[in-house]
Amino acid sequence: MELRNLTQDLKSGTYEGVPFEMIENFDQISRLCDEIDIFAHEYDYNDDLKFNGYRSMVRIINKFAITSRGTLHQSKQLYHSTLEMTRLLLDLTTKLISLHEERKSRENNNQTRLSSDKMELFLRRLNEFKQSRPVLQDKLKHYWANFSLFWMNKSCRPMAHLYTIMLSMICQVPLSLVGAAFREYQGSLIAKLGWTGNAFFPTNIANYSNNIIFSGISMAKAIRQRVSVQCITIPRQYEWTVPDNGDRVVRNPSPLHPQKAIRKSVSARVIRHNGSEPNGTVILHGQGGAFIIDARQMHESYLFDWISQLDGAVILNVEYSRPVRYPIALQEFLDTYLWLTSESEEVAEILGFKPQKVVFCGDSAGGHLLFALSLVLRDIQFENPSFIKIYPAAFVGFYPALSLIDGNLPSFYMSTLEAFITPSLLFSIISLYAAGIVYESECYELDNNLPVRENDPYSEPSSWQTFYNTWIRREKSWLECEPEKARERFSKICQKALKPYMSPAECYDLNLVRDLPLYLISCEFDPLLDSTIELARKWKGQVHLDVLDDLHHAFLLYSAGDTAKSGALLCLRRLKDSLGLKSY
Numbered sequence: 001m002e003l004r005n006l007t008q009d010l011k012s013g014t015y016e017g018v019p020f021e022m023i024e025n026f027d028q029i030s031r032l033c034d035e036i037d038i039f040a041h042e043y044d045y046n047d048d049l050k051f052n053g054y055r056s057m058v059r060i061i062n063k064f065a066i067t068s069r070g071t072l073h074q075s076k077q078l079y080h081s082t083l084e085m086t087r088l089l090l091d092l093t094t095k096l097i098s099l100h101e102e103r104k105s106r107e108n109n110n111q112t113r114l115s116s117d118k119m120e121l122f123l124r125r126l127n128e129f130k131q132s133r134p135v136l137q138d139k140l141k142h143y144w145a146n147f148s149l150f151w152m153n154k155s156c157r158p159m160a161h162l163y164t165i166m167l168s169m170i171c172q173v174p175l176s177l178v179g180a181a182f183r184e185y186q187g188s189l190i191a192k193l194g195w196t197g198n199a200f201f202p203t204n205i206a207n208y209s210n211n212i213i214f215s216g217i218s219m220a221k222a223i224r225q226r227v228s229v230q231c232i233t234i235p236r237q238y239e240w241t242v243p244d245n246g247d248r249v250v251r252n253p254s255p256l257h258p259q260k261a262i263r264k265s266v267s268a269r270v271i272r273h274n275g276s277e278p279n280g281t282v283i284l285h286g287q288g289g290a291f292i293i294d295a296r297q298m299h300e301s302y303l304f305d306w307i308s309q310l311d312g313a314v315i316l317n318v319e320y321s322r323p324v325r326y327p328i329a330l331q332e333f334l335d336t337y338l339w340l341t342s343e344s345e346e347v348a349e350i351l352g353f354k355p356q357k358v359v360f361c362g363d364s365a366g367g368h369l370l371f372a373l374s375l376v377l378r379d380i381q382f383e384n385p386s387f388i389k390i391y392p393a394a395f396v397g398f399y400p401a402l403s404l405i406d407g408n409l410p411s412f413y414m415s416t417l418e419a420f421i422t423p424s425l426l427f428s429i430i431s432l433y434a435a436g437i438v439y440e441s442e443c444y445e446l447d448n449n450l451p452v453r454e455n456d457p458y459s460e461p462s463s464w465q466t467f468y469n470t471w472i473r474r475e476k477s478w479l480e481c482e483p484e485k486a487r488e489r490f491s492k493i494c495q496k497a498l499k500p501y502m503s504p505a506e507c508y509d510l511n512l513v514r515d516l517p518l519y520l521i522s523c524e525f526d527p528l529l530d531s532t533i534e535l536a537r538k539w540k541g542q543v544h545l546d547v548l549d550d551l552h553h554a555f556l557l558y559s560a561g562d563t564a565k566s567g568a569l570l571c572l573r574r575l576k577d578s579l580g581l582k583s584y
Helices: 002-011 020-043 053-074 076-108 115-146 157-170 175-179 183-196 203-209 212-224 296-307 328-340 345-351 364-383 410-417 423-435 463-472 483-497 529-538 562-579
Strands: 227-235 265-273 281-286 314-319 357-363 394-398 518-525 543-552
Touching: 002 020, 002 053, 020 053, 020 076, 053 076, 053 410, 053 518, 053 529, 076 115, 076 410, 115 183, 115 410, 115 423, 115 483, 157 183, 157 203, 183 423, 203 463, 212 227, 212 296, 227 296, 227 328, 265 296, 265 328, 281 328, 281 364, 281 562, 296 314, 296 562, 314 328, 328 364, 357 364, 357 562, 364 394, 394 562, 410 423, 410 529, 423 483, 518 529, 518 562, 529 543, 543 562
Parallel strands: 281 314, 281 357, 357 394, 394 518, 518 543
Antiparallel strands: 227 265, 265 314
């Protein structure tokens, strides 16, 4: 164990001039990691898959020990930053131990984890977030200045570094353009964004990857790999509606009098391999992106790599609305699926066949929407068994976001060191999707227990509004208030999120869909890791869980290097397994 070896070397005086507190911190962290090693197995999925948030944090700390050894050899100027990093890691490790002790206390008192209890525990994490923010932000500026993303696989790190550098340059123009040349200033800017960012800035900036350059590269790749992409529009259906109050799907008694919809049709892209004969299978694909980002070219890059190996299956990539509140995107997926399986001549004309089998495949938020769709379809079957002609044959999820209120799990703390899935973003995603709230000024109805306002901007988003929120609007987020007010608001937001199709593990009887085979792929350094493990444990039907060593959330978007490429190949293998194809 590298941490233990480094601690021994520090105690023996191998390195000159090391602050006594740094040695003491490393020693305390080492002892806490030894304590975690004793109970970490309790959180493993099984004896063959020894991964969970506790083990991941220990691995991260050992990686820092390796990084620190190189730093201590090279420069005494970084001693202070190294000291601050030990304070940060000691704080995170202490929180993880407390989380475990909290769980054991509940077990000893025979307390079960009801959804209301889970919400209460998540609220405690929010309190931690609010109370520790000033101190942690000060420590994190040293992390971003001198040790940024040390835990990430080296082959994936350059793209993430480029993203953080770009953010530091544009977050406070013009000062940030000059200050980005100085590590300490750059580190303080990124650390601040990690705690004050919201669903628009900096998150929405990733949408600008859909540009003429990336589009040209994507088109050239499609031609080279004999892949065709057909843009289609799918008509809306009005017979089945997912209510916006969180209730289960309902049948519209007057389908000829449609309810209001944002778009009159749903856009999608049909991806097929020109050298393969269609086999009647459609892979319904949902892109991730925190319900906000549509990095289409980046997602389709790996889909283009895979399509030739899927034995004639066709991928239907749904371009669902963003950024919108629940249930707008879910309704679009439902409309798409009902059209796809309608056995209409229009479907046969567009696809070249009538689908015989449908497999769901999605990552992150896209996985969440497709898993929720499988529950919606099952509820429709209960009300009208003959209406759903084809039920999905399998669900394949890559680092899926399967529940909205899983912030009480150890892997959540890895978000502290993330460039993208930061704590503030996680809270902002929940508030936007479940309650349609991002900013302080949007809290009036929530604070006063009033219905959603008629002109809700996240029911009918405009390009101008999204642009304004991203680049011009600098209003405080709903979190920027007194701790007690933030807790009250988040409690109401969680209550909205505790609905069957938003938090299925807590609010839906999963036995009703146990006939749906699950193929779940998570990553060692994914803040959603423990949520995925928890669902796999609960699942009573066929489930196959993989955890990819030394990889992180959304690695498929920049799968460079051997480790990431191996991870992408395993994702393809599980997709082929779900289709009943042999993997070589």
